[in-house]
Amino acid sequence: xxxxxxxxxxxxxxxxxxxxxxxxxxxxxxxxxxxxxxxxxxxxxxxxxxxxxxxxxxxxxxxxxxxxxxxxxxxxxxxxxxxxxxxxxxxxxxxxxxxxxxxxxxxxxxxxxxxxxxxxxxxxxxxxxxxxxxxxxxxxxxxxxxxxxxxxxxxxxxxxxxxxxxxxxxxxxxxxxxxxxxxxxxxxxxxxxxxxxxxxxxxxxxxxxxxxxxxxxxxxxxxxxxxxxxxxxxxxxxxxxxxxxxxxxxxxxxxxxxxxxxxxxxxxxxxxxxxxxxxxxxxxxxxxxxxxxxxxxxxxxxxxxxxxxxxxxxxxxxxxxx
Amino acid sequence: xxxxxxxxxxxxxxxxxxxxxxxxxxxxxxxxxxxxxxxxxxxxxxxxxxxxxxxxxxxxxxxxxxxxxxxxxxxxxxxxxxxxxxxxxxxxxxxxxxxxxxxxxxxxxxxxxxxxxxxxxxxxxxxxxxxxxxxxxxxxxxxxxxxxxxxxxxxxxxxxxxxxxxxxxxxxxxxxxxxxxxxxxxxxxxxxxxxxxxxxxxxxxxxxxxxxxxxxxxxxxxxxxxxxxxxxxxxxxxxxxxxxxxxxxxxxxxxxxxxxxxxxxxxxxxxxxxxxxxxxx
Numbered sequence: 001x002x003x004x005x006x007x008x009x010x011x012x013x014x015x016x017x018x019x020x021x022x023x024x025x026x027x028x029x030x031x032x033x034x035x036x037x038x039x040x041x042x043x044x045x046x047x048x049x050x051x052x053x054x055x056x057x058x059x060x061x062x063x064x065x066x067x068x069x070x071x072x073x074x075x076x077x078x079x080x081x082x083x084x085x086x087x088x089x090x091x092x093x094x095x096x097x098x099x100x101x102x103x104x105x106x107x108x109x110x111x112x113x114x115x116x117x118x119x120x121x122x123x124x125x126x127x128x129x130x131x132x133x134x135x136x137x138x139x140x141x142x143x144x145x146x147x148x149x150x151x152x153x154x155x156x157x158x159x160x161x162x163x164x165x166x167x168x169x170x171x172x173x174x175x176x177x178x179x180x181x182x183x184x185x186x187x188x189x190x191x192x193x194x195x196x197x198x199x200x201x202x203x204x205x206x207x208x209x210x211x212x213x214x215x216x217x218x219x220x221x222x223x224x225x226x227x228x229x230x231x232x233x234x235x236x237x238x239x240x241x242x243x244x245x246x247x248x249x250x251x252x253x254x255x256x257x258x259x260x261x262x263x264x265x266x267x268x269x270x271x272x273x274x275x276x277x278x279x280x281x282x283x284x285x286x287x288x289x290x291x292x293x294x295x296x297x298x299x300x301x302x303x304x305x306x307x308x309x310x311x312x313x314x315x316x317x318x319x320x321x322x
Numbered sequence: 323x324x325x326x327x328x329x330x331x332x333x334x335x336x337x338x339x340x341x342x343x344x345x346x347x348x349x350x351x352x353x354x355x356x357x358x359x360x361x362x363x364x365x366x367x368x369x370x371x372x373x374x375x376x377x378x379x380x381x382x383x384x385x386x387x388x389x390x391x392x393x394x395x396x397x398x399x400x401x402x403x404x405x406x407x408x409x410x411x412x413x414x415x416x417x418x419x420x421x422x423x424x425x426x427x428x429x430x431x432x433x434x435x436x437x438x439x440x441x442x443x444x445x446x447x448x449x450x451x452x453x454x455x456x457x458x459x460x461x462x463x464x465x466x467x468x469x470x471x472x473x474x475x476x477x478x479x480x481x482x483x484x485x486x487x488x489x490x491x492x493x494x495x496x497x498x499x500x501x502x503x504x505x506x507x508x509x510x511x512x513x514x515x516x517x518x519x520x521x522x523x524x525x526x527x528x529x530x531x532x533x534x535x536x537x538x539x540x541x542x543x544x545x546x547x548x549x550x551x552x553x554x555x556x557x558x559x560x561x562x563x564x565x566x567x568x569x570x571x572x573x574x575x576x577x578x579x580x581x582x583x584x585x586x587x588x589x590x591x592x593x594x595x596x597x598x599x600x601x602x603x
Contacts, residue, residue: 037505038426045415052472053441059452120341134349140585142534144552145574149355158371204597253445256536278447285451298448305445
């Protein structure tokens with residue numbers, strides 16, 4: 001043993017050998033042995049991971065070219081039939097529009113509100129943890145529970161928000177029943193629920209900015225707006241990119257709130273005003289029992305999510321260098 | 323000079339008060355829906371639309387009805403089983419994979435890791451279709467195996483564990499190697515105990531995620547008896563005739579209060595986990 005210790009070198013060195021115990025495997029150079037162990041450790045979990053994610057993704061691609069009835073499981077090659085007509089179909093185009101509208105409402109609202117709250121929280125001394133906890137609570141609450149609470153408050157005529165309308169003497173709004181207000185009402189719920197998460201992301205980003213920068217700027221006589229404009233914004237850029245991308249992707253993928261709160265039994269009513277692509281995929285696959293068509297829509301959806309995350313990244317990182 | 327200083331201080335004080343005022347208004351907006359849920363859940367049937375925050379007729383009937391049917395306790399149990407099994411698996415395999423990615427050099431390592439990270443870009447809405455086909459073929463619909471099938475390993479877990487394992491000094495591992503510790507022993511007896519703080523983050527996040535998950539469990543189950551808590555909660559209002567808002571709010575309270583208490587205890591780890599999400603960019 002003492003001899004082994006004497007020759008010990010940094011781990012990359014092929015001369016470093018484990019004390020052999022006579023097994024054939026132990027005679028192999030240590031560096032090779034370790035490569036083998038790495039593959040042994042990864043093999044099963046990585047194959048599982050591949051199958052559940054990429055394997056399933058490829059399967060979805062292949063279903064999109066098939067006539068595939070969920071119940072009978074009869075599958076025939078359909079070519080592009082599932083895609084053909086998708087872009088001239090009113091329901092699909094409406095879903096596409098709704099999905100984008102949802103993100104257009106939600107992303108700026110979440111980013112502006114949570115950045116504002118994070119800046120306020122970063123600048124106070126007392127009760128910081130308490131406020132942070134308050135804003136963060138919805139993150140740990142299930143979307144289903146939140147959806148029920150807001151549905152109850154949105155109820156026409158009896159709900160709390162109707163009472164608020166009466167109190168402000170504005171006409172009553174049927175929040176979830178009116179095609180014009182339904183989508184914004186659901187988006188508002190989801191904004192309420194996600195502010196805390198993004199506030200925490202911004203707080204972490206703000207903490208990374210060295211305090212010396214602000215001190216130096218104050219010595220130079222920079223006002224608080226100037227400090228925000230010239231230090232906080234550029235140095236927070238990376239966090240801003242990340243938060244925007246995360247928020248955009250999660251907006252596109254919102255399912256539970258829409259499913260729980262939209263009219264027509266959660267299928268995107270009224271009049272399809274809240275039918276988003278995730279809802280349409282769900283409905284085609286599990287209620288219209290048309291797996292092929294659902295897969296085709298999900299492929300289109302996949303490329304939208306992918307494009308969003310790639311494009312967004314490029315636009316926002318262009319000015320990230322400082 | 324003196325008056326200028328005091329004017330400055332007064333202005334500062336006004337700004338301070340304004341900040342707290344804004345934060346308090348926001349905090350009230352965050353807290354109020356929870357209060358409204360609790361208040362409604364304790365209102366007697368038929369007084370749900372009464373706008374007072376304190377119930378005029380206090381009643382625990384909604385809770386009694388929910389708990390006496392036995393279904394809700396069943397859903398709790400199902401969720402705890404599913405969350406525990408998934409979390410145990412995620413904890414073990416994510417750590418092992420994170421350790422391997424951080425501490426070994428082998429062909430294809432970076433490619434494999436990039437693949438794991440890019441998997442989060444595949445929307446779940448797309449994956450549920452083949453997942454459903456798979457569990458239907460395996461006969462796993464309405465089973466825990468079916469609910470668990472896609473959630474045994476997560477990208478988040480692998481990412482967090484790799485970050486942390488990379489910080490374990492190589493010299494420590496080499497010293498252990500010379501003492502005859504096996505490669506798996508290095509992981510199990512040295513790296514894993516050292517990575518306990520990161521592991522806590524992964525475990526808590528996963529448990530929370532499975533507890534609140536809705537999309538996949540609602541597809542994988544049709545029978546009331548195998549519902550998870552969220553699936554059961556989502557169908558609470560259709561289980562009974564007519565809208566039972568007291569019952570729904572009581573259900574929402576029973577589903578969310580345990581998690582909020584859990585959050586109070588593990589606030590530190592949860593906040594750490596969120597900032598780790600921030601690192602990924």
